[in-house]
Amino acid sequence: MKDNVAAAKAALAHLEIDENAAAIKSKSRDFFWYSPVLKERLDHVVADFVVSPKSEAEVIEVLKVCYDHDVPVTTRGAGTGNYGQAMPLAGGCVMHLRYLNRVKSVMPGRVVVEPGCLLKDLDSECKAQSGQEIRMFSSTWATATIGGFIAGGSGGVGSVHWGSLRDLGNIIRLRVVTMEEQPRILEFTGEELARVSHAYGTNGIITELEMPLAPAYEWIDIFVASDDFMAATHFADELANEDGILLKLASVYEAPTAHAYFTRVKPHVDEGTHLIGLMVAPQSMDGFLTFLNRREDMRMIYRSDDHDWPRAPGPVFEYGWNHTTLRALKVEPSITYLQVRYAFPDHLELIAKMRDDFSPEVLQHLEAIRMNGKVGFAGLSMVKFTTEERLDEIVRLHEEAGALIFNPHRYTLEEGGRQTVDDTQLAFKREADPKGLLNPGKMIAWDDPDWDYARMYAWPGMKAAE
């Protein structure tokens, strides 16, 4: 441990600090290993120490002490990110926010909460107090935090109705602490929200969030089977366009995903079965069944409120979003994934084309989401990984065909996004983190403004493999 790091650690000794090497190692990692590319590059990354502040005042203290000693600080919610977002590339301090987990107040249509609250706990508190729940959640609902979701996620279960986190209105207010000589506490609304949401904690630490709520219903989980992939995709698309049928999830899985990777679904499908996963509000079930019965080729094989499966499959959303990849990985370790944007009005055509071009090397997994008011799909395509070159080629061919890729095999904000500098985030980093100590290595624009994205960025400051 370098002297400055040791000095910072010593100055924070009165706070809760992890001493156990195994704990430090595990709290320095996230789900980066979904990507063989990131696995190779980040596997060695480890913090020097982990501190768990118990209040905003302690957060400020951590930031101030680390600022004084030039120690990098990487914030951790639950570490379920997929791109090494929460991994301390330069070592230093991991600040774990698990104790900042209070639900502060629940009002009609909104909640005020601390960042370390698990999505699951947030929902159960909102439901208990008011029959409400958050509009959307990452499929890691059971393990992830609301702060990590806002700082590192993009959308998920609920996005079929409400769009993405980045859409106006899906975050109301963020309270943010800066890493300056004198840390400041700022309250962001409106345009300012974009400064720190999905910024990986590179330019401020969120200590409180105000989020919109939706009514909590006893969502019915459903699986529908089809022998025709595009018919299944059209089904999900048309269903998501039914304005009177309230959905929380509409996923499509190309065969043989269900048979090969969904163990509890397997007995009920065969290799050629394409699967649709749905969450339907109970009051919308009659409308849904009417819709379903108009399509002879679609078979409902499971509904959570009425089924005879000897082993229930568990929540259907835990088959969706990035849980699909997880289930596939467990069976077939060579599988990784891509994040594709199939936007209206070309989405169906583009999906058909990508499938023609790449199946079965790339299997389609689609999540219906609203983008700018129109239903489209987020593709979380499963890729049988062979080489980095081939993976890059698949990415390139998608983009050439017009299917935008958010590359999950990169650890920087820019490369995981649209490969352009986010001026708002960069400008705020200049203000809020003048020494560049917050989650270093994640914002190319800060380190190398002239980077041309021709190849993968490799942060020079990355701590060498031990």
Next chain:
Amino acid sequence: MKDNVAAAKAALAHLEIDENAAAIKSKSRDFFWYSPVLKERLDHVVADFVVSPKSEAEVIEVLKVCYDHDVPVTTRGAGTGNYGQAMPLAGGCVMHLRYLNRVKSVMPGRVVVEPGCLLKDLDSECKAQSGQEIRMFSSTWATATIGGFIAGGSGGVGSVHWGSLRDLGNIIRLRVVTMEEQPRILEFTGEELARVSHAYGTNGIITELEMPLAPAYEWIDIFVASDDFMAATHFADELANEDGILLKLASVYEAPTAHAYFTRVKPHVDEGTHLIGLMVAPQSMDGFLTFLNRREDMRMIYRSDDHDWPRAPGPVFEYGWNHTTLRALKVEPSITYLQVRYAFPDHLELIAKMRDDFSPEVLQHLEAIRMNGKVGFAGLSMVKFTTEERLDEIVRLHEEAGALIFNPHRYTLEEGGRQTVDDTQLAFKREADPKGLLNPGKMIAWDDPDWDYARMYAWPGMKAAE
């Protein structure tokens, strides 16, 4: 009074029957007089008697007695329809459902209610019991019934989010009584709902409804002003496409509507001001203001939670939907209206064209609604009426340009719709009303299957002017 009618009336003497001629006259009318065409043709229409059953059993009794005596029965909710829907063309019995007004049970996401309940009372009961309200309501919320809305209406405030009543999921269940020798009680869900919803009570009487609910919020009423009509229309369109901003209403009024017809708005606008009326959920206000501030040309002139207008305008939805026409009519009696469908993706272009072609003879009034998952507009254009020929010509020119018209100057189901026979409704009428006594004269297909729609249908059975 004919003998058979007198006999039926006598047989129902133990029920509540209106004897007062003025009361009978007024309960035989609706808002048909919005249309100069209907005003001329229906002004004389009057029932022979009005009966107000107090229970489903009494409804059945009325239907059975009238069946036995061959007496027509026209059902009345509150008589706020615009096409003479609730007017007894052949005289006979008007059955007024005002006493069937109980809210039977409120559950998460749904309510069971009797048809005569006012929309306003339904909402306040749902709100009081559970913080919920109906997904959409006619702008006659304060006076109209839920049964009349389902049997005679189409959508309204809330349709910007939930689509129309006809969309799957926006009605859950209807309980219906038939007019046969032995009246039957039927429960309709799914595809069967289309039999009697928007059927003007021509083929069965709804005695109970199960409707989906949405959360009730303290909606913020807003007026935004603009000097450019198409900019205002784009604003409403784009706002309604913001998935994270929860709206209940987005109306656009071409100038000089606001200045000329909206008395309490007039001091705050001038003749050239185009107006936008909005209802925004409180938790969406921050997102809305962010959206608004991106457009320099738009001025928020009123928000209900923070304003300095000496005379508050009242609910903004009472400026929208068909209340716009009402306000215009009051100032300028020559005004009537048209109902136009401006569907995505051509809606904006078509609106611009219709305005170019017809303003100021026809002033644009638009309501953003979702149709098949896409935002479009329902036009309730205000027309300066000159002659029936010119009105028909305006209708024709709209249709030739691709703007579908639902003609509010016709009293039949077909002519007010798409000028095609609704086979579902007709087939059910054969079953449920074999003698053709329910609201006669409203379903052309029943009376004259070969009608070609070349001119306005005039029902031969209409009671001659007195």
